[in-house]
Amino acid sequence: MKGSARQKLDQLNFMEQVRECRDNGYLLSSRKIGSGAFSKVYLAYATHERLRHNPKLASDLRGKRHAMVAIKIISTAEAPVEFSQKFLPREISSLNATYKHLNVVQLYETYQNSRRSYLVLELAARGDLLEHINSVSDHRCRPGLEEDEARGLFWQLVSAVAHCHSSGIVHRDLKCENILLDDRGLLKLSDFGFANRSGLKNSLLSTFCGSVAYTAPEILMSKKYNGEQADLWSLGIILYAMVTGKLPFKERQPHRMLHLMRQGPTFRPGMSPGW
Template sequence: MKGSSRRRLGQRVFTEQVRECRDKGYLLSSKKIGSGAFSKVYLARATPERIQHNAKLSADLQDKHHAMVAIKIVSTAEAPAEFSRKFLPREISSLNATYKHLNVVQLYETYQNSQRSYLVLELAARGDLLEHINSVSARRCCPGLEEDEARRLFRQLVSAVAHCHSSGIVHRDLKCENILLDEQGLLKLTDFGFANCSGLKNALLSTFCGSVAYTAPEILMSKKYAGERADLWSLGVILYAMVTGKLPFKERQPHRMLHLMRRGPTFRQGLSSECQDLIRGLLQLRPDARLDLQQVAAHRWMLPFAPALFCNVLGTAPEEPKFPTALDEVPRLKDPEPLGTLVQLQRPQRPGAHHDRTSEPTPAFGAPRLLQAHLRCSVASPGVGFRRPGAASCSQQPLSLCSISAAPKEARHCQVK
């Protein structure tokens, strides 16, 4: 199809989407804030009438003092049948099961027709954790976040994951790109496209999914695994990235990656022994040797936050002070400032993802996240998040994501469970 014909078709489809959203009480803007293989995410405004008739919207937006939402539009007509039949329903089910937690992106409602599904989601306007780490690193001229800030954010992440696990949901794709920040600086966990909703504690799973740099060794070895324990490994990788500005294991071949995992992470000078101990406790090769969430919450590096942390799981989110960091300098819905010569953690590309940037990889499901095919298994690429496009790239590479040339053979033909 020629370019002009493609543009006309795109304009016609977008006009239909605007009309369909307006009929449901949402004013869809032309500002695309994310995209994936089968989806696009737009900034939208809920009408007063819609807010009045949607209890979730009314309760949440009242505290936010605005009426902005993110609408993810999934082209079910273009997506593979397995995606529409399995992954999209799982995502919606997971978001419904984790509703009403301060640190999980909220799903307000869904609607669909024969061509498209619409997910009306909470807006997290300040980008993802990866962007934040790179932005703060640039301002500090030192890779990574300060430990105090990393502790505050990690506490919120652990609370979100604990809430998911207590609701019978394992995420299976925890990574910096799937963690968003809202206008108040609160952390929001997103991207439940690979979540499993079995509800059985430590049920064994077999699907190879997620990004290899954050993937637990038992999954890389194609063993059956407990989703909760795999999530704990990913938490260790994320914490390491927060405090060091890089990922702990960097290799091209999975077997060499496993060799590095067996050796364990190395740490920069000046990182506290308590933080190192917590990371090591999460990055244990044997799943049953890893710290569980209760042990993480009670770890001395996390104190004095442990008592409030698991109150959150029971339904009451702890008050989180707004911390004075570089977040306060980032305008809402604006692209971050160029990072100059300071290097960014690189995003893995997702096969088949489409994005309006030409050079910047981006997150999954609706988010602008061009994930490299070799870092994402070919089972599916549902993606679930949304994120601002526009972060600048850099020429130097000290803070680089490990690159895996190919997923294990089992990953390409695995049965989804």
């Protein structure tokens, strides 16, 4: 398809999405704030009519004193069947199970048709943690966050992950890009596309999920793994990235990653002993 034809089709699709959102009580803006393989996330506004009919949404936005939300639009017509029938329902189920934790992004409602699914989510307007680390590093002219800030953000992240685990949910894709910040600077854990219910306490999983740089060694070795323990490994990687401004192990190939892991991470001089 030629560029102009593709652009025209995209515009028609977007206008269709605008209509579908309006029919469900939301005014979709053209500001795209995120994207995935089969999804795009846009800034949107809840109408007064929608606020009257959705107590969950009205209660949360009353505290925020605005009517802005994020709407994640998933193209189920283009996505593989496994995604639509397995991973998307898990994402919705996980967000419903972890509802009302201050540091987990809130799912207000969903609606769908034969071509798309819409997730109406809490807006985290300040972007993701990776962007924040890079911005602060540039401002400080030194990589990483101040230790006090990293400590406060990490405490919020641990609280969110502990809440997920206590609700029987393992995230399996913890990384800086999936951690958002709202306009008050509060951390919001997001993107539960690979989440799963952990089931029995010591049950093992086998699906390779997440990004190699944040993945636990047992997963890289293609072994069955404990989902909660794999999440804890990823937390350690994120903490390292917060305080150093880089990842501790960075290789594309799993066997090279395992070699770096055996050597262990390095820390810059001057870091407080508590780390």
